[in-house]
Amino acid sequence: DQQVKQNSPSLSVQEGRISILNCDYTNSMFDYFLWYKKYPAEGPTFLISISSIKDKNEDGRFTVFLNKSAKHLSLHIVPSQPGDSAVYFCAASSYYGGSQGNLIFGKGTKLSVKP
Amino acid sequence: GAGVSQSPRYKVAKRGQDVALRCDPISGHVSLFWYQQALGQGPEFLTYFQNEAQLDKSGLPSDRFFAERPEGSVSTLKIQRTQQEDSAVYLCASRPTGASPTEAFFGQGTRLTVV
Numbered sequence: 001d002q003q004v005k006q007n008s009p010s011l012s013v014q015e016g017r018i019s020i021l022n023c024d025y026t027n028s029m030f031d032y033f034l035w036y037k038k039y040p041a042e043g044p045t046f047l048i049s050i051s052s053i054k055d056k057n058e059d060g061r062f063t064v065f066l067n068k069s070a071k072h073l074s075l076h077i078v079p080s081q082p083g084d085s086a087v088y089f090c091a092a093s094s095y096y097g098g099s100q101g102n103l104i105f106g107k108g109t110k111l112s113v114k115p
Numbered sequence: 116g117a118g119v120s121q122s123p124r125y126k127v128a129k130r131g132q133d134v135a136l137r138c139d140p141i142s143g144h145v146s147l148f149w150y151q152q153a154l155g156q157g158p159e160f161l162t163y164f165q166n167e168a169q170l171d172k173s174g175l176p177s178d179r180f181f182a183e184r185p186e187g188s189v190s191t192l193k194i195q196r197t198q199q200e201d202s203a204v205y206l207c208a209s210r211p212t213g214a215s216p217t218e219a220f221f222g223q224g225t226r227l228t229v230v
Binding site: 004034036041042043044045046049089091100101102103104105106107108 | 119121146148150155156157158159160163165170171174206208210218219220221222223224
């Protein structure tokens with residue numbers, strides 16, 4: 001049973017427009033959420049995170065929104081650039097619920113930004 | 116380099132062969148994780164070390180998988196009598212802290228192919 005779900009395997013966006021990547025989770029014990037970006041043949045690279053006590057975190061072109069009641073988070077990229085084309089993984093962990101913070105990942109969404 | 120380093124990058128093993136995968140975490144990082152990523156999936160947790168102590172090995176798929184971090188720095192993931200279903204990318208990640216929520220930094224991974 002998947003605890004972190006990314007229901008869109010792929011997303012195509014025009015350069016300069018907004019990219020919105022979605023993620024749903026089922027475990028209410030998750031208290032820290034992260035987005036990672038992965039290029040082919042490379043390891044995942046940390047992008048942005050959010051604690052469960054917040055509902056928004058912004059870093060430059062990247063903003064993550066958390067809706068705890070809906071168990072849903074989203075990553076907004078604006079404006080999108082061709083270099084953003086990659087696979088994006090949503091991940092969650094439970095620091096204060098007794099685990100050591102191992103990450104539970106979704107299956108990823110492949111973003112293609114077209115010039 | 117300053118990042119997480121994994122070796123070898125690629126490994127082809129004949130079914131039944133033993134393999135050893137190495138991870139050099141970022142210097143001083145307390146936490147070290149191993150993940151397995153099958154094709155088209157997100158990374159899945161295998162095991163966690165805090166310094167030299169293996170605190171969680173609940174994700175190891177069978178007793179053929181063994182991990183160690185004897186001096187609290189370099190870690191080795193060993194797979195005995197490899198099977199075709201072991202074919203995957205094995206990712207190592209390190210984090211500076213033990214229990215505090217911070218991002219984990221990933222290596223480039225070792226792609227294991229069992230033939």
